[in-house]
Amino acid sequence: MLVADLLDSVGSARAQMQVETAIDAKEVRVREQLAALPSLIVAFSGGTDSAYLAWVAHEILAARALAVTAVSPSLPVSERRGVEEFVRQFGLRHEFIETDELSNPDYVANRFDRCYHCKDELFTKLGALAQARGVAAVAYGVNLDDLGDFRPGQEAAREHRVLTPLLDAGLTKADIRALSRRAGLPTWDKPAAACLASRIAHGIDVTMENLSQVERGEAALRELGFRQVRVRYHGPEPSGLVRIEIAPEELPRALAPEMAARIRDLFKALGFRFVTLDLEGYRQGSFNPL
Numbered sequence: 536m537l538v539a540d541l542l543d544s545v546g547s548a549r550a551q552m553q554v555e556t557a558i559d560a561k562e563v564r565v566r567e568q569l570a571a572l573p574s575l576i577v578a579f580s581g582g583t584d585s586a587y588l589a590w591v592a593h594e595i596l597a598a599r600a601l602a603v604t605a606v607s608p609s610l611p612v613s614e615r616r617g618v619e620e621f622v623r624q625f626g627l628r629h630e631f632i633e634t635d636e637l638s639n640p641d642y643v644a645n646r647f648d649r650c651y652h653c654k655d656e657l658f659t660k661l662g663a664l665a666q667a668r669g670v671a672a673v674a675y676g677v678n679l680d681d682l683g684d685f686r687p688g689q690e691a692a693r694e695h696r697v698l699t700p701l702l703d704a705g706l707t708k709a710d711i712r713a714l715s716r717r718a719g720l721p722t723w724d725k726p727a728a729a730c731l732a733s734r735i736a737h738g739i740d741v742t743m744e745n746l747s748q749v750e751r752g753e754a755a756l757r758e759l760g761f762r763q764v765r766v767r768y769h770g771p772e773p774s775g776l777v778r779i780e781i782a783p784e785e786l787p788r789a790l791a792p793e794m795a796a797r798i799r800d801l802f803k804a805l806g807f808r809f810v811t812l813d814l815e816g817y818r819q820g821s822f823n824p825l
Contacts, residue, residue, distance in 0.1 A: 555713075558706075558713055558714060561704040561705050561706050561710060562591075562704070562706075564703070564704035564705075565591060565700045565701060565704045565706070566591065566594075566595055568698075568700045568703060568704070569591065569592055569595040569600075569700060570595050570596075572596065572599075572671055572672055573599065574596065574599040574600070574601075574669070574670045574671045574672075575599065575600050575601070575670065575671065575672050575673070575674055575698075576600075576601050576602075576603055576661055576664060576665050576668075576670050576672070576673045576674070577589045577592050577601070577602045577603065577673075577674050577675070578603060578605070578657060578658075578661060578673065578674070578676070578697075579602035579603060579604050579618065579629070580604065580605075580610075580614070580618075580676075580728075580730075581604065581614045581615075581617050581618040581621065581722075581728070582676070582722070582725065582727070582728055583708070583712060583715060583723065583724075583725050583727075584676030584677070584678055584701060584708070584711055585675065585676035586621060586715065586720055586722040586725075587676070587701070587711050587714060587715045587718070587720060587722070588674065588675070588676040588700060588701060589602040589621075589622075589627055589629075590625055590627070590718060590720055591718075592674070593625065593626070593627045593628070598628060600627075600628060601628045601629070601630065601668075601670065602622060602627050602628065602629045602630075603629070603630050603631075603632055603661060603664065604618050604629070604630075604631050604632075605631075605632055605633070605634040605657050605660065606631050606632065606633050606634070607633065607634045607635070607636060607637070608637060608731070608743050608746045608747075609636070609653070609730040609731045609732045609741075609746060610730065610731070611728075611731060611750050611753070611754075612750070613754065613757075614728060615631075621720075621722065624721075625720075632660055632661075632664065634653075634657055634660055635656065636652060636653050636656045637741065637742075637743070639652050639656065642656070642732075642741065643740050643741050643742070644740065645732070645735055645736075645737055645738060645739055645740060645741050646737060646738070647685075647687070647737055647823075648687045649687075649732060649737070649741070650686065650687045650688040650733075651687035651688055651690055651691050652691075653688060653730065653732065654687075654688030654689075654691035654692060655691040655694070655695075657691075658673065658691055658692060658694075658695035658697055659695070661673045661695075661697075662695055672698050673695070673697050673698065674697060674698035674699065674700055675692060675697055675698075675699065676701055677689060677692065677699050677702050678701045678702055678706050678707060678708055678710075678711060679701075679702060679705055679706060679707045680707050680708045681702070682702075684819065684820055684823070685820060685823040712724065726762055726763040726782075727763075727819055729819075731746045731750055732746065733822065734749045734765060734766055734767055734768055735749070735768045736767065736769050736770065736822060737822055739768065739769075739770055739771075745768050745771070748766075748768065748805050748806060748807075749766045749768055751805055752766040752777065752779075752801070752802060752805055753765070753766050755801045755802075755805075756779070756781070756798070756801075759794070759797065759798070760788075761781055761782075761785050761788075761789065762782065762785065763782035763785065763817050764779070764780065764781050764782075764817065765779070765780040765821070766779055766780075767779070767780060767813070767821065767822070772808065773808075774808070774809070775806070775807050775808025775809055776807065776808070776809040776811065777802055777805075777807040777809070777811065778811050778812075778813050779798065779802070779810070779811065779812050779813060780813045780815075780816060780817040780818065780821065781812065781813075781816060781817055782816055782817045783815075783816035783817070785816075786812075786814070786816050789812055790812065795812070798810065798812070
């Protein structure tokens with residue numbers, strides 16, 4: 536090995552060690568904050584962030600931690616199954632509760648603040664559960680990267696005084712994935728999975744019907760072997776348009792004529808008139824205001 540190569544290797548190893556040391560320090564802060572709590576309810580959606588938070592809360596608080604998952608038409612069946620498998624694998628105390636955001640006209644209207652009304656419903660229910668059970672606090676898995684996105688639900692969390700241990704510790708999404716991988720959590724590399732309502736274009740009412748169309752469309756794409764997908768619903772007739780986002784590295788396969796025809800036929804069968812593939816590929820928040 537050349538001296539220059541050796542120095543590069545040593546420098547890379549030192550940089551990696553510094554990164555890991557910084558992540559370790561953040562994890563210590565999370566654990567210290569949780570250890571100071573008498574008891575805790577964790578809002579557990581099943582995604583990477585909430586899974587890590589639910590797991591570490593269980594590690595620290597044991598039976599004094601309760602992971603709670605909200606069930607509504609905006610939660611895909613596949614996500615519920617994933618939650619059930621996770622809590623079974625790691626022995627978490629867990630419950631499902633029902634939320635009823637579809638009864639709120641402000642949520643159904645699907646303006647830019649829809650997420651606020653969804654989280655307000657969730658944290659109202661979790662707060663009531665905490666009070667009934669004598670649980671000291673409620674927490675959710677917001678992280679540092681989320682501050683750079685349009686997330687009206689964060690305002691609802693602040694109003695309900697929901698704790699944010701991962702954010703308080705300065706953990707990023709990459710940090711949480713690294714810690715999850717180290718802990719052996721199967722969610723460490725799970726693709727982002729926002730609620731189904733986030734797929735409906737703003738200004739179009741959120742309904743049981745269009746949530747079901749989106750869910751069935753994404754399930755069909757995964758059955759074709761695509762991993763990171765979004766089915767963006769742009770309206771019922773007369774437009775009847777669906778915009779499909781697929782991870783950029785998976786797009787070439789989706790654009791192959793035979794596969795494109797299969798995707799077209801699947802979505803036509805779901806009731807869409809126009810089936811489009813977004814050439815920018817998957818990206819979070821493509822319906823967010825610019």
